[in-house]
Amino acid sequence: MAEQVKRPVKITETILRDAHQSLIATRMSTEEMLPILNKMDEVGYHAVECWGGATFDASLRFLKEDPWDRLRQLRSGFKNTKLQMLLRGQNILGYRHYADDVVEYFVQKSIANGIDIIRIFDALNDLRNLESSVKATKKENGHAQIAISYTLGDSYTNDYYMDIAKRIESMGADSICIKDMAGLLVPYEATSLVTALKKAVQIPIEMHTHYTSGVGGMTYLKSVEAGADIIDTAMSPFAMGTSQPATEVLVETFKGTQYDTGLDQKLLAEIADYFRPMRDKALETGLLNPKVMGVDIKTLLYQVPGGMLSNLVSQLKEQNAEDKYYDVLNEIPRVRKDFGEPPLVTPSSQIVGTQAVLNVLSGERYKMITNESKALLSGEYGQTAKPFNPEIQKKAIGDKKPITCRPADLLKPEMEKLEKELGDWKEQDEDVLSYALFPQVAMDFFKYRQAQNTKVDVAIADVDSKAYPV
Numbered sequence: 001m002a003e004q005v006k007r008p009v010k011i012t013e014t015i016l017r018d019a020h021q022s023l024i025a026t027r028m029s030t031e032e033m034l035p036i037l038n039k040m041d042e043v044g045y046h047a048v049e050c051w052g053g054a055t056f057d058a059s060l061r062f063l064k065e066d067p068w069d070r071l072r073q074l075r076s077g078f079k080n081t082k083l084q085m086l087l088r089g090q091n092i093l094g095y096r097h098y099a100d101d102v103v104e105y106f107v108q109k110s111i112a113n114g115i116d117i118i119r120i121f122d123a124l125n126d127l128r129n130l131e132s133s134v135k136a137t138k139k140e141n142g143h144a145q146i147a148i149s150y151t152l153g154d155s156y157t158n159d160y161y162m163d164i165a166k167r168i169e170s171m172g173a174d175s176i177c178i179k180d181m182a183g184l185l186v187p188y189e190a191t192s193l194v195t196a197l198k199k200a201v202q203i204p205i206e207m208h209t210h211y212t213s214g215v216g217g218m219t220y221l222k223s224v225e226a227g228a229d230i231i232d233t234a235m236s237p238f239a240m241g242t243s244q245p246a247t248e249v250l251v252e253t254f255k256g257t258q259y260d261t262g263l264d265q266k267l268l269a270e271i272a273d274y275f276r277p278m279r280d281k282a283l284e285t286g287l288l289n290p291k292v293m294g295v296d297i298k299t300l301l302y303q304v305p306g307g308m309l310s311n312l313v314s315q316l317k318e319q320n321a322e323d324k325y326y327d328v329l330n331e332i333p334r335v336r337k338d339f340g341e342p343p344l345v346t347p348s349s350q351i352v353g354t355q356a357v358l359n360v361l362s363g364e365r366y367k368m369i370t371n372e373s374k375a376l377l378s379g380e381y382g383q384t385a386k387p388f389n390p391e392i393q394k395k396a397i398g399d400k401k402p403i404t405c406r407p408a409d410l411l412k413p414e415m416e417k418l419e420k421e422l423g424d425w426k427e428q429d430e431d432v433l434s435y436a437l438f439p440q441v442a443m444d445f446f447k448y449r450q451a452q453n454t455k456v457d458v459a460i461a462d463v464d465s466k467a468y469p470v
Helices: 017-025 032-043 055-061 067-077 100-112 127-139 158-170 187-198 216-226 248-255 264-283 298-302 304-318 322-338 348-361 371-377 392-399 417-426 431-435 438-462
Strands: 009-015 047-052 083-087 117-120 143-149 175-180 205-209 228-235
Touching: 009 248, 032 067, 047 055, 047 067, 047 117, 055 067, 055 322, 055 431, 055 438, 067 083, 083 100, 100 117, 100 127, 100 417, 117 127, 117 158, 127 143, 127 158, 143 158, 158 175, 158 187, 175 187, 187 205, 187 216, 205 216, 216 228, 216 248, 228 248, 248 264, 298 304, 304 322, 304 348, 322 348, 348 371, 371 392, 417 431, 417 438, 431 438
Parallel strands: 009 047, 009 228, 047 083, 083 117, 117 143, 143 175, 175 205, 205 228
Antiparallel strands: none
């Protein structure tokens, strides 16, 4: 029997970003991360995902930390490991489309402060919304990875994914990620999808899933066997549930096979020991809800992400209408179809979910239409895989002409205006970007930072820092 060709699978570690974002609302502080960086740097990960996503907002809003400072500290701790971030294309990390000059400056500063790989995605898989980010990443010599938001529906065949992968490769992307944010990709479908993509493109394929539906580990196994080059995993204390499959489990799974990662389980065990007390504390304080650790089979049954389901429950609770839960679940696919069958990921999941709730509670479909629904139906978010339902579109936007160009083409440059607005609060170039993304939250942080600096100055002058805890 011919000897199998060695094809070690690479591991991207998510514990410093997606894992704690998924399980403890992105509340891991920089101070908690720093002591373990040296050990993590010895592992030999393909990359450590540690920035972007919700970390930026949560750092400023809840932890009173400067996200740029976190990135610089992580960069100085990881001497040998590539650092990766998640970017929502033209939305950057905020909730609206930004002008190209803001996107370009953000990418430039991210790479200058230590990011190597930028994973860029768009909620609608509208590749026009990724053009500026990809160009900017390449200009700064970063690795541009484009993620395809994976979803189910009539439009989303292997041919659709192959076509989009070819377009991604021709845009100059360095790699492709299949971003299965809802845990909808089941194992044998993963075999079929990865096989198709490997035929379509030459660049590496990375698999990203969440364990929400319980199939994540099996999906990774079949993906790797089909040719996936990299998988996203999380150290076991913050793995499973709504997070990623566990790093150590996958390392052991492939040990001794042609896909052997070569990672050291003893070293991984020491890292897990470091994070375990954090998990225990999060369970004690209620920050980690045991509910998010289980399998939510409704994710597969209703093809709706777990986070969207919990959002739905709380919306119905507020209206004393919990008995309408299943009516809303049945309404979601109908609204999604009217809205061009978008993948259900931020912000489209919130837009579709809220509209479905309104349709059910008002007793008449589209009697009330949210501003976000109108924006989606007028093309402000970009192009969907299928056309909108023309009747619903007309009802939402009337005779207004829908946008058919790249939405950012309609935006004027913003940097000069933002710099003026920020004024004297600016202590570093990056502050203007924090302000651009989250104006109120960033301003509150700048005020807090100034107050802390004042305390420090006074403490130094008095040579009695104990009197001024900072």
